[in-house]
Amino acid sequence: MSQWLNEVIESASATSDFLAPFRKQALSSLEQAGWPGRRNEAWRFTPLTSLEKREVKHVQQAASAQPPSIEGLSAFELVFVDGKLATDTSQLATPEGVTIASFDQLDDTQKQAASEVFGQIKPARHIFGLVNDIASTQGIFIDVADGVQMDQVIRVANLVTQDVDAHTRILVRVGKGASAKIFEHAEGTVASMSTAFSEYAIAEKGHLEHYRFAMMTGQAKQIGGTHFQLGDESTLNSTVVGYGSELSRLDVDIIHAGEHADAKMNAVYLLAEGELFDLHSNIEHTVPNGTTEENARGIVGDRARAVFNGRIHIHRDAQNTLAELNNRNLLLSRRGIINTKPELEIYADDVKCAHGATVAEIDEEALFYLLTRGVNRSKALVMLNFGFIQELVNKMPDAAIRQWLLPKLNDRFAQMEVK
Amino acid sequence: MLKINNLHASVEDKSIIHGLEMEVKPGEVHAIMGPNGAGKSTLGYVLSGRDGYEVTEGSVELDGADLLDMEVEERAQAGLFLAFQYPVEIPGVSNMEFMKESVNAIREHQGKEPLSAAEFLKKAKAAAKQVQLPLDFLKRGVNEGFSGGEKKRNEIMQMILIEPRVAILDESDSGLDVDALQVVADGVNSQRDGERSFIVVTHYQRLLDYIKPDFVHILADGKIVKSGDASLAHEVEKSGYSFLGKKYEEAEA
Numbered sequence: 001m002s003q004w005l006n007e008v009i010e011s012a013s014a015t016s017d018f019l020a021p022f023r024k025q026a027l028s029s030l031e032q033a034g035w036p037g038r039r040n041e042a043w044r045f046t047p048l049t050s051l052e053k054r055e056v057k058h059v060q061q062a063a064s065a066q067p068p069s070i071e072g073l074s075a076f077e078l079v080f081v082d083g084k085l086a087t088d089t090s091q092l093a094t095p096e097g098v099t100i101a102s103f104d105q106l107d108d109t110q111k112q113a114a115s116e117v118f119g120q121i122k123p124a125r126h127i128f129g130l131v132n133d134i135a136s137t138q139g140i141f142i143d144v145a146d147g148v149q150m151d152q153v154i155r156v157a158n159l160v161t162q163d164v165d166a167h168t169r170i171l172v173r174v175g176k177g178a179s180a181k182i183f184e185h186a187e188g189t190v191a192s193m194s195t196a197f198s199e200y201a202i203a204e205k206g207h208l209e210h211y212r213f214a215m216m217t218g219q220a221k222q223i224g225g226t227h228f229q230l231g232d233e234s235t236l237n238s239t240v241v242g243y244g245s246e247l248s249r250l251d252v253d254i255i256h257a258g259e260h261a262d263a264k265m266n267a268v269y270l271l272a273e274g275e276l277f278d279l280h281s282n283i284e285h286t287v288p289n290g291t292t293e294e295n296a297r298g299i300v301g302d303r304a305r306a307v308f309n310g311r312i313h314i315h316r317d318a319q320n321t322l323a324e325l326n327n328r329n330l331l332l333s334r335r336g337i338i339n340t341k342p343e344l345e346i347y348a349d350d351v352k353c354a355h356g357a358t359v360a361e362i363d364e365e366a367l368f369y370l371l372t373r374g375v376n377r378s379k380a381l382v383m384l385n386f387g388f389i390q391e392l393v394n395k396m397p398d399a400a401i402r403q404w405l406l407p408k409l410n411d412r413f414a415q416m417e418v419k
Numbered sequence: 420m421l422k423i424n425n426l427h428a429s430v431e432d433k434s435i436i437h438g439l440e441m442e443v444k445p446g447e448v449h450a451i452m453g454p455n456g457a458g459k460s461t462l463g464y465v466l467s468g469r470d471g472y473e474v475t476e477g478s479v480e481l482d483g484a485d486l487l488d489m490e491v492e493e494r495a496q497a498g499l500f501l502a503f504q505y506p507v508e509i510p511g512v513s514n515m516e517f518m519k520e521s522v523n524a525i526r527e528h529q530g531k532e533p534l535s536a537a538e539f540l541k542k543a544k545a546a547a548k549q550v551q552l553p554l555d556f557l558k559r560g561v562n563e564g565f566s567g568g569e570k571k572r573n574e575i576m577q578m579i580l581i582e583p584r585v586a587i588l589d590e591s592d593s594g595l596d597v598d599a600l601q602v603v604a605d606g607v608n609s610q611r612d613g614e615r616s617f618i619v620v621t622h623y624q625r626l627l628d629y630i631k632p633d634f635v636h637i638l639a640d641g642k643i644v645k646s647g648d649a650s651l652a653h654e655v656e657k658s659g660y661s662f663l664g665k666k667y668e669e670a671e672a
Contacts, residue, residue, distance in 0.1 A: 364470065369507040369561075372467050373521035373577060374495035374528070383520065387511030391560065394511075 002035045002052035004193075005131070008165070011056055012134040017103060018111045022119050026133030033127050042126075045307040045339040046249055046278040051221060054193060056165045059084060067157035067185060072400035075153040075183070076100060078140060082159070083166025083194065085138050097145035097178075100154060103169075106141055114141040117171040121199040122227040123282075126251060129225055132167050132197040139169035142182065146175035146203070153181040153398065158196050160188030160220050170198035172208075174234075179207035183401065184226070189218035189245075196224040202234040204258060209397055210238040212252075213405075217245045217275065225251040230290070232258030239396050240267035240296075241405065243412070244275025244304055251280040256290035256318070266396070267296040268389040270409055271304035271336075272416050278307035283325065285318040288348075292323045297389050301416040302333035311343035314351050321351040329359045330388055332416060386413050420445050420482060420616055421585050427476035428465045434475070435461045436641040443585060446613040450627055450652060451620045453638035454660045459620045460504060462638070463589045467501040468494050482584065495521075496528035498584025502574040502591050509561040514573070517561050518543060518580050525581060546579040550606050568599040575606035586610070587618045592626035604629030624656035639663050 009030065015023055035052070036043040065081045076094065078087045089101045099110060106114060122129045144150055156170055174180050184198060194216065202208050208228070216222045222245065228236055242250060254263045269277050283292050292312075300306045310325045329338045340357040362384060370380035386409070393409065396402045421443040428436040435458045443449055453459050465472045466479060468491040479486040481497055489497060509517075522542075523533040534542070543557055550572040562570050571591055578586050591603055607617065607630050619630055627635070627649065635651040636643045637660070644663065645651065 363509075366507050366509045368469055368491065369503070369509070370512075370517065370521075371491035372495055372501050372503075373517070373581065374492050374525040375517070375520045376492055376524055377490070379520060379524070380492075383512045383517065384509065387509060387560070389511070391511035 002048075004051055004054040004056065005035060007056035008131055008135055011058075015134070015137055017137065018106070019103070019115065019118055022115065023134045026119065026130045029124065030127065030130040030134065033125060033130065036127055042280065045305070046247070046276065048247070050247060051193065057163050057192075059162070059164050063161040065159045065161050067155065067159060067187070068404075070400055070404040072403070073153060073155070073398075074151070075155045077155050077157070079157045079159060080138060080166070080168045082162055082164045083138055083168060085140070089140070095148070095150065097148035098150060099141065099143040101141055103137070103139040103141065110141060110143065113143060113173060114171050117173060117199050117201050121201060121229045121253070121255065122197060122225055123253060126225065128195050128223040129197055132169060132195040135167035135195070136169035136197070138167070139171065142170065142172045142180070144174050144178040144180045146178055148175065148178045150178075150180045153183050153401075155183040155185055158184070158186040158194065160190060160192045160194060160216065163191045166192065166194040168194070168196045172198065172200045174200065174202045174206040174208050176203045177205045178203070179209075181209040181398065183211040183213075185211070185213045186216050186222060188216045188220040191219035193221045194224070196222065198226050200226070200228045202228065202230050202236065204232040204234060206231060206234045208236050210236065211396070211398070211401060212238070212250070213241040214248060214250050215241065215243045216248065217243045217272070219246050221245060221247040223247070223249045225253070227253040227255070228263070229255045229257050230261035230263060233260045234258060235261065236263040236265070237397060238263075238265040240265065240279070242267065242269035242277045242279060242298075244269070244271035244277035244306070246276065248276060249278040249280070251282070253282045253284065254292060255284045256287055256292070259287050259289045261290050263290075263292045265294040266392040267294070268392050268409075269296075269298035269306060270389065270412055271298065271300045271306055272412065273302045273304060275301070275304045280309045281325070282311045283313065283323055285314045285321040285323060288317060288319045288321065290318065290321050292325075294325045295392055296327045297329070297392055298338070299330045299332060299385055299389060299413065299416070300336040300338055303335045305337040305339070308338075308340040308357070309343065310341070310355065310357070312345070312353060312355060314346045314348050314353060316347040318348045319350045321348060321353070323351070324354045326355070327357040328388070330385055331359060331361055332385070382414060386410060422480040423477070424479070425477040426465070426474065426479060428461065428472055428474050430461065430472055434641065436465065438642045439477070440643060441636065443616045443618060445616060446611070447634065448611070448617045448619060448630060448632045450632035450635045451618060451638050452622070452624070452635060452652060452655055454663070455622070457638045458641045459638055460589055463501050463587045463620060466494075466587060467491060467499060492524070496525050500578055500581055500583035500586040502578060502586065502588045504590040504593060506562050506570040506574055508563050508565070510563045512561050513558055514561050515543060515557040518577060521577070522580055542580060546576045549579060549609065550576045551602050552576060567594040568596070571595060571599065571603055572606070575603050579606060579610060583615065585616045585618065587620065589620045590622060591619075592621055592623065600626065600629060624652040627652045637663070
């Protein structure tokens with residue numbers, strides 16, 4: 001056990017909302033789980049030593065903060081500041097059939113619906129998921145009723161402005177044949193510790209366009225998860241953007257619970273000097289006829305470390321599955337580190353499954369080509385490396401988010417040195 | 420304009436070019452023909468400064484400046500252009516961004532103001548039209564998913580935008596049908612202004628029906644073994660490289 005975890009458990013034990021029975025259960029799992037050390041495979045490359053001795057910090061003085069504005073983005077904006085929901089969700093003019101409400105504003109039916117998602121999709125034993133279970137008193141429930149098509153994006157920003165422990169949760173139901181766009185956006189640089197987990201239940205023929213931008217940097221520690229459960233013929237298109245920080249970890253689970261579901265995920269990470277980012281991806285095909293295509297690409301700067309764990313698990317009954325996972329990495333420095341690990345577990349015999357992982361330095365042939373056109377070497381390197389991730393960013397469906405993101409990534413990249 | 424004196428070059432310690440002499444004056448078109456393995460592509464790479472292509476002896480001057488002393492990008496900025504036999508695909512870098520960067524880097528070297536986005540777009544559109552590439556190819560990744568012929572046309576489009584002093588066309592005809600060949604040749608011919616020079620490297624005489632050379636050189640065993648006017652190309656077409664000796668007859672069979 002760590003001092004930090006003990007304190008989290010202590011300060012969470014007083015909670016008594018509608019999720020209390022679930023939290024209690026999580027607490028007992030947590031007490032049995034124990035603190036993951038370096039010998040724990042899931043945390044082998046991501047040391048938690050800096051967190052172990054942390055003292056839990058509560059908000060001393062409420063701060064206000066606004067998420068970066070995104071030109072042309074039509075969105076419902078929800079903001080957590082230092083772990084507290086700063087938006088009065090009762091004031092949101094949501095369209096008919098759409099619920100966006102904080103945990104403390106749910107009616108009994110909504111509480112029931114939220115309970116059916118809480119803790120049901122994310123893996124049961126993820127220690128920080130359990131921490132979030134017991135401590136996430138601040139949360140949002142989003143429900144898009146059957147057949148409702150939401151054009152507007154729902155952006156949930158998670159901002160950290162002071163040294164605090166913040167635990168936030170998002171629970172989402174996308175109804176039958178409904179569609180939604182949800183954007184989880186985290187930013188902050190100050191020393192702090194956040195856990196942010198979200199669970200999405202997508203019903204039959206439902207569609208979710210999803211973004212998770214884990215853009216906390218510096219000393220802002222962030223550990224989170226995004227977990228999707230796909231119903232029959234549902235579709236998911238998700239984009240993950242990761243910056244590194246002192247400690248940054250994201251777990252993504254895509255669970256095919258219904259047949260003929262289609263999941264696409266693109267992830268890009270861009271790690272500046274000394275940063276750490278760990279992306280654990282888990283794709284579960286439990287039923288037949290599902291398709292998943294995932295591409296993760298990262299650029300790792302000087303003395304930075306990227307960890308990518310890509311697991312594909314095709315269960316015995318999941319015949320006719322098509323699953324592809326590709327991870328490509330680019331090292332800008334010999335002192336950067338990339339730990340990429342494929343994990344294929346295939347128990348069905350009629351499946352197509354591909355997994356590729358590469359770590360490369362600069363493509364010399366492409367560089368030579370650019371140079372022969374008179375492009376200066378430093379600029380050519382920027383174009384080549386950035387092109388590598390831009391290719392995925394260009395596939396993001398929302399033009400406004402894309403156009404906001406590209407120059408941000410470009411600036412970040414321009415400050416990274418090739419050594 | 421371009422003077423190659425006693426050039427010796429090797430790749431991975433294997434000597435490929437030994438004792439090549441050539442002088443290209445403003446406005447001239449020189450064709451270099453030769454059997455496979457003669458060092459034709461190597462010459463283009465050596466002149467453009469590719470890593471791993473080591474010059475062991477000799478000199479190359481471009482407008483009086485020591486070309487071999489320059490970095491790859493400096494050679495391009497000084498006016499050297501190489502149209503690749505196998506252009507590289509670079510997904511994620513748009514053709515347009517790439518060319519704008521290229522043109523403006525060269526302009527900067529020449530002490531000219533960079534082109535504005537609008538000015539550049541206008542030029543790029545005209546160049547694309549000239550080589551019959553659809554406009555959306557400008558937005559696509561460099562050569563990404565282009566057919567062989569489209570890649571070759573893209574090379575010529577780049578040449579038109581860059582306006583080099585000397586352009587080396589490395590087998591720009593390979594893999595092209597007659598229509599595409601015509602487009603490539605028209606693109607090249609449109610750039611012949613009495614000042615700009617060309618070195619057309621080709622395996623076949625065919626391209627030279629479209630781009631009329633002033634001189635034809637036969638490259639074999641890393642040096643020029645025979646030079647002449649356009650009629651030399653026809654001779655090669657008729658009787659192959661047999662005059663070079665037995666060694667090359669098989670290769671050309």
